[in-house]
Amino acid sequence: MKVLVAEDDASLREGISDVLSELAEVHSAGSVDAALALLQQERFELVLTDLRLAGTGKGGRSILEAARRRLQAVAIVSAATPEDLQRALEPLEADAILAKPFQLEDMIALVERFLALRGDLERLSKAWPPESGWTEVAAGAHLQQVQSPEPEEDATWIRLQPGTSYAWTHHSGRAGVLVVEGALEVEGERQPAPRYLFLSRGQPPTMRTEQGCLVLSLALRG
Numbered sequence: 001m002k003v004l005v006a007e008d009d010a011s012l013r014e015g016i017s018d019v020l021s022e023l024a025e026v027h028s029a030g031s032v033d034a035a036l037a038l039l040q041q042e043r044f045e046l047v048l049t050d051l052r053l054a055g056t057g058k059g060g061r062s063i064l065e066a067a068r069r070r071l072q073a074v075a076i077v078s079a080a081t082p083e084d085l086q087r088a089l090e091p092l093e094a095d096a097i098l099a100k101p102f103q104l105e106d107m108i109a110l111v112e113r114f115l116a117l118r119g120d121l122e123r124l125s126k127a128w129p130p131e132s133g134w135t136e137v138a139a140g141a142h143l144q145q146v147q148s149p150e151p152e153e154d155a156t157w158i159r160l161q162p163g164t165s166y167a168w169t170h171h172s173g174r175a176g177v178l179v180v181e182g183a184l185e186v187e188g189e190r191q192p193a194p195r196y197l198f199l200s201r202g203q204p205p206t207m208r209t210e211q212g213c214l215v216l217s218l219a220l221r222g
Contacts, residue, residue: 001115002027002042006035006049006063007077016048019104020111035063044072045196046114048098048107051078051088064092071186071197073114073174077102095174095200095220117176117220118196121155125180125216129157140164146216154219160184162212168205174220175199182213 001024007013008030017026027042029035032053039047047067051060060076067074078085079100086093096110124146134142140161160166160182176198183192185208191197193213199205 002044004038004044004047008053032062036066039066045118047072047074051076061089073198121176121178121216121218124155125178141166156217158215160209160213165206165208168207173201176218178216180214180216182211184209184213
């Protein structure tokens, strides 16, 4: 799993990267431009970025916009008040906020939450869905709830027939999505299996598949 850390304070960036390296493969960027370049080259389970960041564009907001287009989760690090942060990002919304000054334990817990989402999807995807129990919610689109011993897990299998378009509305909040088989087209970009995506709150994109696909979706806890 991969995490991107965007921070222009070199000592803070290195410190955060060292701590998080125990949890994931960490890529770091000291400017908006460097972070945007990495977002074009790699996919991340979480992008952790300071709101105020050196480089072209609008600091962390530019990184949020770019990561959102590629369906990757973003946590904003900022000392701004919630009201100022909302004004700086609107109409977008970060997937998580890490308020400065922060404790290392808080940062670790935040990152672990997003990494666990990917890990839980991979674990649940190993138990293939049964052929029975599917509910048709639209032409060519069938859903089935995952039978899990963990009551807090809200996971859903989605099976789309070739040529199907589906408005993603069964998870209205933040959710991880794992393309298990086939390929899914989201916002005009083809996402072949195995591909992990993150849907942010208020972002129910219409998805389409030409060849058909099997997808697993899991709501983010908390």
